[in-house]
Amino acid sequence: MLRRRNPAAKLLAALLVAAALVPVLDPVTAGAVLAAVVLVLPFAGLRARPVLLLFPPLLLAAASVAVVNLLYGDAGAAAALGLGLRLAAIALPCVLAVLTSDPTETADALVQRLRVPERPALGVLAALRLVPLLAEQWRTLTLARRARGLEAGANPAAAVRLFAGKVFALLVRAVRTGTRLAAAMDARAFGTGPRTHARRSVWTAADTALVAGTAAVLAGAHGLSLWLGTWRLLFA
Amino acid sequence: MSPTGPRGARVRAAGWGWRHAGREAWALRGVDLEIAPGERVLLLGPSGAGKSTLLQALAGLAGPEAAVTGQSEGELLVDGAPPGRGRGAAALVGQDPQAQLVMARTGDDVAFGPENLGLAREEIAPRVCEALAAVGFPYGPERPTAALSGGEQQRLALAGALAMRPRLLLLDEPTANLDPDGAALVRGVVAGLAASSGATMVLVEHRVADAVGLVDRVVVLEPGGGVAADGPPDRVFAEHGADLAARGVWVPGREPRAPRGGGSPGEVLVEACGLRALEPRAPGGPARGRRAVLDGVDAVVRSAAVTALTGANGAGKSTLLALLGGLARPDGGRVRPAGALAAADGRDLGRWPARRLARHVGTVFQQAEDQFVTGTVRDELEFAPLRAGAPPRRAAARAEELMGRLRLDGLEGAHPFTLSGGEKRRLSVATALSSDPEHAPDVLLLDEPTFGQDAVTWAEVVELLDGLRARGRAVVAATHDERLLDGFTDTRLRLGSDG
Numbered sequence: 001m002l003r004r005r006n007p008a009a010k011l012l013a014a015l016l017v018a019a020a021l022v023p024v025l026d027p028v029t030a031g032a033v034l035a036a037v038v039l040v041l042p043f044a045g046l047r048a049r050p051v052l053l054l055f056p057p058l059l060l061a062a063a064s065v066a067v068v069n070l071l072y073g074d075a076g077a078a079a080a081l082g083l084g085l086r087l088a089a090i091a092l093p094c095v096l097a098v099l100t101s102d103p104t105e106t107a108d109a110l111v112q113r114l115r116v117p118e119r120p121a122l123g124v125l126a127a128l129r130l131v132p133l134l135a136e137q138w139r140t141l142t143l144a145r146r147a148r149g150l151e152a153g154a155n156p157a158a159a160v161r162l163f164a165g166k167v168f169a170l171l172v173r174a175v176r177t178g179t180r181l182a183a184a185m186d187a188r189a190f191g192t193g194p195r196t197h198a199r200r201s202v203w204t205a206a207d208t209a210l211v212a213g214t215a216a217v218l219a220g221a222h223g224l225s226l227w228l229g230t231w232r233l234l235f236a
Numbered sequence: 237m238s239p240t241g242p243r244g245a246r247v248r249a250a251g252w253g254w255r256h257a258g259r260e261a262w263a264l265r266g267v268d269l270e271i272a273p274g275e276r277v278l279l280l281g282p283s284g285a286g287k288s289t290l291l292q293a294l295a296g297l298a299g300p301e302a303a304v305t306g307q308s309e310g311e312l313l314v315d316g317a318p319p320g321r322g323r324g325a326a327a328l329v330g331q332d333p334q335a336q337l338v339m340a341r342t343g344d345d346v347a348f349g350p351e352n353l354g355l356a357r358e359e360i361a362p363r364v365c366e367a368l369a370a371v372g373f374p375y376g377p378e379r380p381t382a383a384l385s386g387g388e389q390q391r392l393a394l395a396g397a398l399a400m401r402p403r404l405l406l407l408d409e410p411t412a413n414l415d416p417d418g419a420a421l422v423r424g425v426v427a428g429l430a431a432s433s434g435a436t437m438v439l440v441e442h443r444v445a446d447a448v449g450l451v452d453r454v455v456v457l458e459p460g461g462g463v464a465a466d467g468p469p470d471r472v473f474a475e476h477g478a479d480l481a482a483r484g485v486w487v488p489g490r491e492p493r494a495p496r497g498g499g500s501p502g503e504v505l506v507e508a509c510g511l512r513a514l515e516p517r518a519p520g521g522p523a524r525g526r527r528a529v530l531d532g533v534d535a536v537v538r539s540a541a542v543t544a545l546t547g548a549n550g551a552g553k554s555t556l557l558a559l560l561g562g563l564a565r566p567d568g569g570r571v572r573p574a575g576a577l578a579a580a581d582g583r584d585l586g587r588w589p590a591r592r593l594a595r596h597v598g599t600v601f602q603q604a605e606d607q608f609v610t611g612t613v614r615d616e617l618e619f620a621p622l623r624a625g626a627p628p629r630r631a632a633a634r635a636e637e638l639m640g641r642l643r644l645d646g647l648e649g650a651h652p653f654t655l656s657g658g659e660k661r662r663l664s665v666a667t668a669l670s671s672d673p674e675h676a677p678d679v680l681l682l683d684e685p686t687f688g689q690d691a692v693t694w695a696e697v698v699e700l701l702d703g704l705r706a707r708g709r710a711v712v713a714a715t716h717d718e719r720l721l722d723g724f725t726d727t728r729l730r731l732g733s734d735g
Contacts, residue, residue, distance in 0.1 A: 144607040149594030180335035183303035189352040198347035
């Protein structure tokens, strides 16, 4: 199960995939990696909703990259297909890593395993909590404009002005909430010295296996393409 | 807390003052104060007296590179040293539950402070359990913080402070944003702490009558000055009660009273039946399967009456207010104008054009800032009349009159966001009144209009609502202010879990 792996392992694996695929153009290498990722999908423990929400735009992006390169590129049909497959093969592991990881565990893993500094990691984590709050704020601002007799109607200029006013009001509120949250973190001694961690971000043999397995799949894909004679570097 | 808990801290201020960055005037000056270990002090003063500033300074949050920037003078010591952040000396709990929780899960949030103090992992878990037990937290450590009510979140914030085992506990209006039940819960916890922990406690609280039982000493601060009064609650209120009450402090026994309701409501102006409202779509969330905030709610709004809308936090008061005010359309049922209001436009209120709506139906939001749309107080008040087609001189005259009536004169050039809490409240009410030639829409809906206001502003808002009622307007107020519900309001609309 991908959900039980350490988020740091999943992020490392996704980074490896990107690093290995960015320099190559051919459809075989990217296609082999994509096939391996798709094989992992059933074991990712994904819920249907985020998949339905995220996958169609991803496929659309990959398809449009392929089509645009086919029509206007000068690298040929194979390279166009390769570019589309490459995009999907790089993006899919990132999406998987994010969807199967809990934000808190990700922050823990980044800090404890990948030695990311505490302040940005925990700051982003705390800010994530404020997103639903901002959405609610935006709804209230919309109602409040109507209460003041402000409505764009069919006038696009008025719509832009109204939108800009709401964005400004939302920014003011966001900055204020953020400042208060930062003060609350400071009041709890955040950043006064070395921190300890109540939760341990555990790295198991399975996590090592995930990263090693990813590397093996990548090596296999490159090997396959070399053996078939289709292997083609970006600037070759 | 356990008997091995920390001893209280000693606080000493000598000629201490604070000036916020970019301000001319001193927020506090010449403060001389000595608080013995384990003492429980209630800090009082008119709004703007620097009560919160003093708490922040004691928590080590005020300084050249701290959260609150500015300049200090004199001496402020906690246990003989300038208050520094961290290392467990002081813990501060503020009033906004949303802005105090850092982590997504309850137990993680309580552990945040101990982690920052660098405690060993084995030590943190017992502290988390102990702190959650001390505030009577009803759920386990895995509970998502987003699923908690305001009162529960505030108790969690207290637990987060206690887990650091502070020697100085600073509470800045910890119950200000809570409904009566939530406030009572938090007060109970604070009272229990007073009995069991040896920590020194400094409390700022608007609802003085509720807080007096928790403290053994009252300190009154003077805006821009030092300590105006200091002593046991009885003595301070006997000697300074009248003066404090006149300056807006809620002194027990000297609270302003609301006039009795008229008792003869007029015709029906708004009629709502079978209202259903679903919770808003989460960003990227599904349109189906959402919980119903309101279901099968009927309501009427009558002229010449104040209708109170009550119910616990989360019962859907604000949602119903938005529907009755025509700001949103219900997911089921209808909100129809009736009587004189139907003469203006017979369609459902949610279909009215915004301009017409603002003229006949005014809404005052809980957070006044949400409804400010211009850059100065004067523009804010002239906005509605000018849009309604009034000549500039008439609009100016109307703004002038409203500023005088709501004590906003002298502030006409100020940006609405820079006003004090009471001024913002008065301005938001004034803008809702400015739209109609007769200085009031037919229906005025207000979300918690008296919430967190000082006694003087409270009395002014109540008087204003009473005046509107006398002139035949319909007033609807979502409120859990017992002082309003006790006789001032004419009818009550109660939202509960039973619908």
